[in-house]
Amino acid sequence: MNTVEDLVADVLAGGHGPDPREVVATSVFWIHHGTRLAGGGTTYRNQYVLARVGTAFGACAFAEGEIDPAVCAEASGAPVADLLADAPAAVRVAALDAYLGHVRPHRTLDAEPVVLPAGTPESRARGRDAAVAGLLDLPPGAKVALIGVVNPLVAAIRDRGAECLPCDLTLRTTQWGDPITPDMGEVLDVADAVVATGMTIGNGTFDEILRRCRDRAVPLVVYAQTGSAVARAFLGSGVTALSAEPFPFSQFSAEETVLYRYRAHP
Known part of the structure; x- marks a missing residue:
C-alpha cells in the first residue's frame, strides 16, 4: 500500500x-x-x-x-x-x-497512552509536543524536517538537541524569527528524520512525503489530530512512529485528555 x-x-x-x-x-x-x-x-x-x-x-x-x-x-x-x-x-x-x-x-490497541494534564492552552500544547518529539530517536545535531509548524513543537525538537528545518504552507517565520520554507522538497532532501502533521493527508502531500521518506530510508513521525487512524494504516510501511490524538483534540478541552503513541515494530 x-x-x-x-x-x-x-x-x-x-x-x-x-x-x-x-x-x-x-x-x-x-x-x-x-x-x-x-x-x-x-x-x-x-x-x-x-x-x-x-x-x-x-x-x-x-x-x-x-x-x-x-x-x-x-x-x-x-x-x-x-x-x-x-x-x-x-x-x-x-x-x-x-x-x-x-x-x-x-484506546483498545497496543498503543502507549499519554495523558495530557488539565491546564492552560500553552501548558497542554507543550505537553503534547514534548510527547511527539519523544518519538524521535536521533543523535544530537540531527536535522529534523518539521512539515506543519507549531511553535511548541519547534521548541520540543530543539530541546532534544536536534536542528529543526521548518516547512509550512502559510507561516513564514517561527516565533523566534527562523525562516519557514513553503517548499517541502527543500527539507525532505536533507533531513535525517521527518515529523509531519496529519493535515498533510487532507491537503494531498502525505503520499509524496511517504514516498520520499521510503526512498531515502528516513524515519517519518506523524503527529495527527486529523487523519490519525489513516496515518496508523501506514505504520511500518513508511511511517515509523505516530502520535494519534483523536477528537476531541487537546485544544478543545482544559481537562485531561489522552493521545496515543505508536512505534513501528522492527
Whole structure:
C-alpha cells in the first residue's frame, strides 16, 4: 500500500473490516477554530470537517472555501462507502478516518497512552509536543524536517538537541524569527528524520512525503489530530512512529485528555 487512495480502495473492497456499505456516518459537522498562544505572534486558523462512525470520530483539515458547510447535512446518515466514493476530498478523509478508528479504536490497541494534564492552552500544547518529539530517536545535531509548524513543537525538537528545518504552507517565520520554507522538497532532501502533521493527508502531500521518506530510508513521525487512524494504516510501511490524538483534540478541552503513541515494530 503506497497511497491514501490505495487505502480507500482496500476499505471499499472490505479489507479492513465490515462492509462500508453497511456502516453509516451518523453525523458530519465542521469546526472553524482560531488560536493564538501566549507569547506568540501567530494566530493559527484551522478548519476541520468531522464524521462520527460508531464509536469513533474522524477528522480532516481543509482550506477555506474548499467545502461548503451544507455538505455536512447532505453527508450525515450516509453509508461510509458512498462518502468514500463521491464526497468532497476532505469529507472522504474524515469518513475514512472515522471508519478505521471505529474498526480499530486507538484506546483498545497496543498503543502507549499519554495523558495530557488539565491546564492552560500553552501548558497542554507543550505537553503534547514534548510527547511527539519523544518519538524521535536521533543523535544530537540531527536535522529534523518539521512539515506543519507549531511553535511548541519547534521548541520540543530543539530541546532534544536536534536542528529543526521548518516547512509550512502559510507561516513564514517561527516565533523566534527562523525562516519557514513553503517548499517541502527543500527539507525532505536533507533531513535525517521527518515529523509531519496529519493535515498533510487532507491537503494531498502525505503520499509524496511517504514516498520520499521510503526512498531515502528516513524515519517519518506523524503527529495527527486529523487523519490519525489513516496515518496508523501506514505504520511500518513508511511511517515509523505516530502520535494519534483523536477528537476531541487537546485544544478543545482544559481537562485531561489522552493521545496515543505508536512505534513501528522492527
